[in-house]
Amino acid sequence: MRRFRLASALLATSLLALGGAAVPAAVFAAAPTLTTPYPSVMVSPGSSTSFDLTLTTTTAELMTLSVSSVPTGWTTSLTGNGTVVDSVYTNPSKPPALSLAVTVPADAAAGSQDVTVTATGPSGTARLPLRVRVQTASSGGAALTTSFPKLSGTPTDTFSFSLSLANNSSQKQTFSLQGQGPDGWKVTVSPSGNTQALTDSIDAGSTDTLTASVTPPSNATAGTYPVTVTAAAGSLTAKVDLQVTITGSPSLSISTPNQVLNATVTSGGTGTVSVIVTNTGSSPLTSVSLTSTPPSGWTVTFAPSSIATLQPAAASTVTATIHPGDNALAGDYDxxxxxxxxxxxxxxxxxxxxxxxxLWGFVGIAIIVIVLIGLAWVFRRYGRR
Structure with missing residues (x-):
């Protein structure tokens, strides 16, 4: 009996030494593992998320992939190298990169849902439970706020609003930025760190500072004007209403209808000249008065004597009547x-x-005529003596 056991042991050892290579590798392979760095994530209703998966085996083998426990209305897809896959060949030295995409419907109820990814092959089965938490509508979305929504100034000012854009969703979002003002106004919106950018990428749960620059036209009249800034990323939209008050800058000019800056009057008489008063400012003018600085002894009157109201860009014609002094000498006066x-x-x-x-010319001629008549009479009366 003792010899039989020794012979059996030697035979088994020989068989293992000679035929060990023929024994299937799966007999000695460890079970596969399926992992992800972030097994639980939060999403907003109507959005998508993805899980990066790593499938590890100790031997090269074909593994079949599947997803189970998917909630009604949700969709999932397993991809590898950008392609939807149902199975994968594993490489022990370089595990294949896989990804699971999960799309949540817009009407998904708030709360947590679990899905399971399963990989099955010769070495065994690996299961990876994943959790997706759907946030409530009030906790998601985006918000655009400012501490100073109202600014005031003149039409020559540029109004700068500092805004805060919050990404309250569960994913990084790229927001397109847009501003809208009245016709003729220029509104630009950009991240504070890059005035040339038209978009802003913000991580989930983070905020960024924006600058809205508002430039009114130079002829903007006094009043209050609305400005709206909008940030949109997919189904997320945030907006803030701003207000610019133009206080107005009073200004006026005075000219003549034909741009001729001279007038002619007769000594002892009167002359008229028309002038145009124009409101070149951005606010209405009231009680516009006209005065003059004539030479000594002259008088100047205006019709009308004043202008009650003159709206921006409006003009009114006034007639000035000039009366030089009765003893004014011929010449040019300012x-x-x-x-x-x-x-x-x-x-x-x-x-x-x-x-x-x-009249003085006629008087002079009359005097000369009288003098000639008188001389003629004298010569006629005393010339023969």
Whole structure:
């Protein structure tokens, strides 16, 4: 009996030494493993997420893949190298890269749902449970806020709003940025760190600072104007309403209808000249008065004497009546006409030419005629003596 056991042991050892290579490798292979670095994630209703998977085996073998426990209305797909796959050949030295994409419907209820990925092959079966937590509508989405939604200034100012854009979703989002203002206004929105960018990428649960730059047209009138800034990424939209108040800048100019800056009057008479008062500012002008600085002894009157209201870009014509002094000598004189409305003022210089009245010419001729008649009478009366 003892010899029989020794012989059996020797025979078994020989068989193992000679035929061990023929024994299937799977008999000695360890069970496969399926892992992911983030087995539980949060998503928003109507969005998608993905899990990076690693399938490890100790021998090269064909593994069949499947996904189970998928909630109704949800969709999943396993991909490898960008292609949907149902199985994979494993490489012990370089495990294949796999990914599971999960799409959550828009009407998904808030709460956690589990899906399971299974890999089956000669060495055994590996199962990986994954959890997807659907957040409530109030905790997701995006928010756009500012501490100072109202600014004021003149039409020559550029208004800069500092905004905060929060990505409250469960995934990184790239937001397109847009601003809308009244016709003729320029509104640009960009991340504060890059004024040339039209989009902003924000990680899940993070915020970024935006700058909205608003430039009104130079002829913008006084008033309050709405401006809207919008940030959109897929189904996520956030907006904020801003307000710009133009306080107005009073300004006026004065000119003549034909741009001729001279007038002619007769000594002892009157002359008229028309001037145009224009509101060149962005706010209405009230109680526009006209004054003049004529030479000594002259008078200047205006019709109308004042302008009650003058809207921006509007103009009004005023007639100035000039009366030089009765003893004014012939020549050129400078006359300044000024229009004033509050802090706004404008003036124009009119060169006024005074001409002698024709009556004095007639008087001179009459005197000469009388003198000639008198001389003729004298010669006729005393010439023969």
């Amino acid at each position: 006359l300044t006409i000024t229009a004033t409305a509050g802090t706004a003022t404008g003036n124009i210089d009119i060169r006024t030419t005074v001409q002698t009245s024709p």
